[in-house]
Amino acid sequence: MTEKTPIVVMKGITIEFPGVKALDGVDLTLYPGEVHALMGENGAGKSTMIKALTGVYKINSGSIVVDGKPQQFNGTLDAQNAGIATVYQEVNLCTNLSVGENVMLGHEKRGPFGIDWKKTHEAAKIYLAQMGLEHIDPHTPLSSISIAMQQLVAIARAMVINAKVLILDEPTSSLDANEVQDLFKIMRKVRDSGVAILFVSHFLDQIYEITDRLTILRNGKFIKEVMTKDTPRDELIGMMIGKSAAELSQIGAKKARREIAPGEKPIVNVKGLGKRGTINPVDVDIYAGEVVGFAGLLGSGRTELGRLLYGADKPDSGTYELNGKKVNISDPHTALKNKIAYSTENRRDEGIIGDLSVRQNILIALQATRGMFKPIPKKEADAIVDKYMKEMNVRPADPDRPIKNLSGGNQQKVLIGRWLATHPELLILDEPTRGIDIGAKAEIQQVVLDLAAKGMGVVFISSELEEVVRLSDDIEVLKDRHKIAEIENDDTVSQATIVETIANTNVNTGKEA
Amino acid sequence: MTTATANKVKAPKKGFKLDRQMIPTLAAVVIFILMMAMGQAMFGTYLRLGFISDLFIDHAYLIILAVAMTLPILTGGIDLSVGAIVAITAVVGMKLINAGMPAIVAMIVMLLLGAVFGLLAGALIEEFNMQPFIATLSTMFLARGIASMISTDSLTFPEGNNFDFIAEKIKLIDQPKAAHDLSINLGVIIALVVVVFGYILLHHTRTGRTIYAIGGSRSSAELMGLPVKRTQYVIYLTSATLAALASIVYMANIGSAKNTVGVGWELDAIASVVIGGTIITGGFGYVLGSVLGALVRSVLDPLATSFGVPAEWTTIVIGLMILIFVVLQRAVMAVGDKK
Numbered sequence A: 001m002t003e004k005t006p007i008v009v010m011k012g013i014t015i016e017f018p019g020v021k022a023l024d025g026v027d028l029t030l031y032p033g034e035v036h037a038l039m040g041e042n043g044a045g046k047s048t049m050i051k052a053l054t055g056v057y058k059i060n061s062g063s064i065v066v067d068g069k070p071q072q073f074n075g076t077l078d079a080q081n082a083g084i085a086t087v088y089q090e091v092n093l094c095t096n097l098s099v100g101e102n103v104m105l106g107h108e109k110r111g112p113f114g115i116d117w118k119k120t121h122e123a124a125k126i127y128l129a130q131m132g133l134e135h136i137d138p139h140t141p142l143s144s145i146s147i148a149m150q151q152l153v154a155i156a157r158a159m160v161i162n163a164k165v166l167i168l169d170e171p172t173s174s175l176d177a178n179e180v181q182d183l184f185k186i187m188r189k190v191r192d193s194g195v196a197i198l199f200v201s202h203f204l205d206q207i208y209e210i211t212d213r214l215t216i217l218r219n220g221k222f223i224k225e226v227m228t229k230d231t232p233r234d235e236l237i238g239m240m241i242g243k244s245a246a247e248l249s250q251i252g253a254k255k256a257r258r259e260i261a262p263g264e265k266p267i268v269n270v271k272g273l274g275k276r277g278t279i280n281p282v283d284v285d286i287y288a289g290e291v292v293g294f295a296g297l298l299g300s301g302r303t304e305l306g307r308l309l310y311g312a313d314k315p316d317s318g319t320y321e322l323n324g325k326k327v328n329i330s331d332p333h334t335a336l337k338n339k340i341a342y343s344t345e346n347r348r349d350e351g352i353i354g355d356l357s358v359r360q361n362i363l364i365a366l367q368a369t370r371g372m373f374k375p376i377p378k379k380e381a382d383a384i385v386d387k388y389m390k391e392m393n394v395r396p397a398d399p400d401r402p403i404k405n406l407s408g409g410n411q412q413k414v415l416i417g418r419w420l421a422t423h424p425e426l427l428i429l430d431e432p433t434r435g436i437d438i439g440a441k442a443e444i445q446q447v448v449l450d451l452a453a454k455g456m457g458v459v460f461i462s463s464e465l466e467e468v469v470r471l472s473d474d475i476e477v478l479k480d481r482h483k484i485a486e487i488e489n490d491d492t493v494s495q496a497t498i499v500e501t502i503a504n505t506n507v508n509t510g511k512e513a
Numbered sequence B: 001m002t003t004a005t006a007n008k009v010k011a012p013k014k015g016f017k018l019d020r021q022m023i024p025t026l027a028a029v030v031i032f033i034l035m036m037a038m039g040q041a042m043f044g045t046y047l048r049l050g051f052i053s054d055l056f057i058d059h060a061y062l063i064i065l066a067v068a069m070t071l072p073i074l075t076g077g078i079d080l081s082v083g084a085i086v087a088i089t090a091v092v093g094m095k096l097i098n099a100g101m102p103a104i105v106a107m108i109v110m111l112l113l114g115a116v117f118g119l120l121a122g123a124l125i126e127e128f129n130m131q132p133f134i135a136t137l138s139t140m141f142l143a144r145g146i147a148s149m150i151s152t153d154s155l156t157f158p159e160g161n162n163f164d165f166i167a168e169k170i171k172l173i174d175q176p177k178a179a180h181d182l183s184i185n186l187g188v189i190i191a192l193v194v195v196v197f198g199y200i201l202l203h204h205t206r207t208g209r210t211i212y213a214i215g216g217s218r219s220s221a222e223l224m225g226l227p228v229k230r231t232q233y234v235i236y237l238t239s240a241t242l243a244a245l246a247s248i249v250y251m252a253n254i255g256s257a258k259n260t261v262g263v264g265w266e267l268d269a270i271a272s273v274v275i276g277g278t279i280i281t282g283g284f285g286y287v288l289g290s291v292l293g294a295l296v297r298s299v300l301d302p303l304a305t306s307f308g309v310p311a312e313w314t315t316i317v318i319g320l321m322i323l324i325f326v327v328l329q330r331a332v333m334a335v336g337d338k339k
Helices: A046-053 A076-081 A099-104 A117-130 A147-160 A177-192 A204-210 A233-241 A245-249 A302-310 A332-337 A347-351 A358-370 A378-391 A408-420 A438-453 A465-471 A495-504 B002-006 B020-043 B049-074 B082-098 B103-127 B132-150 B186-204 B206-216 B218-223 B228-254 B265-275 B287-307 B311-338
Strands: A008-017 A020-030 A035-039 A061-066 A069-071 A084-087 A165-169 A196-200 A213-218 A221-227 A268-275 A279-286 A291-295 A317-322 A340-343 A426-430 A457-461 A474-479 A482-488 B170-173 B182-184
Touching: A008 A046, A020 A035, A020 A046, A020 A196, A020 A213, A035 A046, A035 A204, A035 A233, A046 A165, A046 A196, A076 A084, A084 A147, A099 A117, A099 A147, A117 A147, A147 A165, A147 A177, A177 A196, A177 A204, A204 A233, A213 A233, A221 A233, A233 A495, A268 A302, A279 A302, A279 A317, A279 A474, A279 A482, A291 A302, A291 A438, A291 A465, A302 A332, A302 A340, A302 A426, A302 A457, A302 A474, A332 A340, A332 A358, A340 A408, A347 A408, A358 A378, A358 A408, A378 A408, A408 A426, A408 A438, A438 A457, A438 A465, A457 A465, A465 A495, A474 A495, A482 A495, B020 B287, B020 B311, B049 B082, B049 B182, B049 B186, B049 B206, B049 B228, B049 B265, B049 B287, B082 B103, B082 B132, B082 B228, B082 B265, B103 B132, B103 B228, B186 B206, B186 B228, B186 B287, B206 B218, B206 B228, B218 B228, B265 B287, B265 B311, B287 B311
Parallel strands: A020 A221, A035 A196, A035 A213, A084 A165, A165 A196, A291 A457, A291 A474, A340 A426, A426 A457
Antiparallel strands: A008 A020, A008 A061, A061 A069, A213 A221, A268 A279, A268 A317, A474 A482, B170 B182
């Protein structure tokens, strides 16, 4: 097994975007007949690496050798011609065309009078049958089959171009368990035919089920290439998040846990809250003055649960009680009216409004709750802006500067100020410290503790277990879109506890694997 | 586990070959038939061969423009310049003939001139990343402006030209009364050839499939490695060249040219395409639908005249029909999505 000739050798791949090194000297070697996973947290550079291999991005330095031939990709067509086919997460097919048309698009069989549709559909049928889709008529509109089957159709397309390398970028993120098994069956078949498969998924169980080899990236850097079967899960998680297992077990200075008095009523009490394909039904209680951490890897459902609590996504099951009263939080407006605020993990696209001033960014949510016909009097507005800029220590202290000119940390502070201005009882913070410098991070962490001390309920979502463990009173552990544990965060709990819980709990049974 | 997923796909019903995407186009067929039947029932002239002959002869140019407009609209784009290209090619062609050029040379120059505007639009869209709407709006003003600079007079053919052979009627069925004759001219034949060309291009070439794919999702088409850029050039080149061809057919028919000819024709062409069932956001539609749309549009004028409705009202009727068709398309899509 070990002395196979690789089909793809990427060496020292560096890709720079203005101001950012997205990839810094990353190596990747793919072997025929193997499933290889690219592992790493958000921003590790997985998708950039894939886009380098598929010709979407040009590399600044490094080399790509496919099947012994050095390659310079100037676009997706070049990569395809070199035998590299890709199935993207958001299946890139044409929903306006039929299944068969999609499979054969650009490779239609031609006769003397242009495209010979009969032959084309026959060919499509053969390729579909290879994917176990013999029951699908090639004339079926693509839009009428499930996403799972669309993915298989996309793989069938890869077979048409005789791909030597098949890249599957998070193909399983919207599939249910049965569909994943169907996909894996096809993946094994394709692998056994000698194709190299590059697989990206955030689901650890799937990684261990299907892959042979792993390449781990962190912050755009190559960490290690390992064989899946020789790598324990906690070691893998450690490499992904950058802490050794030993480091993980050391206990940092933790906040004293807020004990819930017997008979105390939670602010928020949800039962069975869930949304199909997003997160399975979850029970959560959040008390006044409590910090509840949501811990889990990317794709575990931590953000999705936060969004459900805020009504940013509409739940399709469960009950939601607020201070003992049943409510229907179906949209953000209702949530704000009920004093629930949510600060997004996607600061740039869903958080700040870049061209508006800091002042306007702070006032916008409060104004939205009042309605457009009740403007905030200028004096009051000035006072609010001043208060939260001071409270959050926004630098520079200039309310009229466009927010896009502030640093990430200060943008984040303005966003938190925006939500505090609405006087929430429950504040959901999704990755409030992502991508900001150490100083701002510490300030924001302190703000979280202060808010809780003042009696606000805070949900703290973060991919950094260290801060979740340090700040939270209770930790909801999520994995593969299930809540798998609720940990009372006392002195015996450390990052290692969480990692072990994630690594060792089987999602479907809830028992230790 | 295959069975689990297999259950989710309903086996296509036997005998149900009708694609729901075709419903708006079929609606156009029904409406055309109803209009003709109504005209025949009330005025007794609509099914006369002479009437039908004139319908095609007078509107051959619109059929060509409708086919031309189908291509950009199928990709979710649009070509607003076709009416102005008719004007500039007509004025230039007429000037050349009056300067003593042989008709065939004038025609070739007209077609080439149209192609140049198409290439320009394609370059603006693909090289400068402009919206097709804006790109063709600017080529529209450019073409119309140059046409006006060349001449604002109504120009006519000189004596003894050999350009209007295109308009010469060929009697297929000769009846004692002229109103019962079935006749066509070369212009109608050209229009029919264009329709066949459009059909083959869209349904039997890879370029045609790429046009549909771009309409479905341009980024998908690019990621699938389809030649999107080249196809976009082909589309705008074709629509502009066909507009020049429409100009030849129209000019031969009426025997004159002016810089104001073709004002609003791009809108008539768009209306024909939409009435014919092509979806304005792209991805779905048929050339034959556009032809039917052009015929529906063409019958409106004589119907209005027969009813004694002021000519201005026909535009309101067109507007209403477009509205109804778009609502119908939405309804069909909504039903389809629920499945």
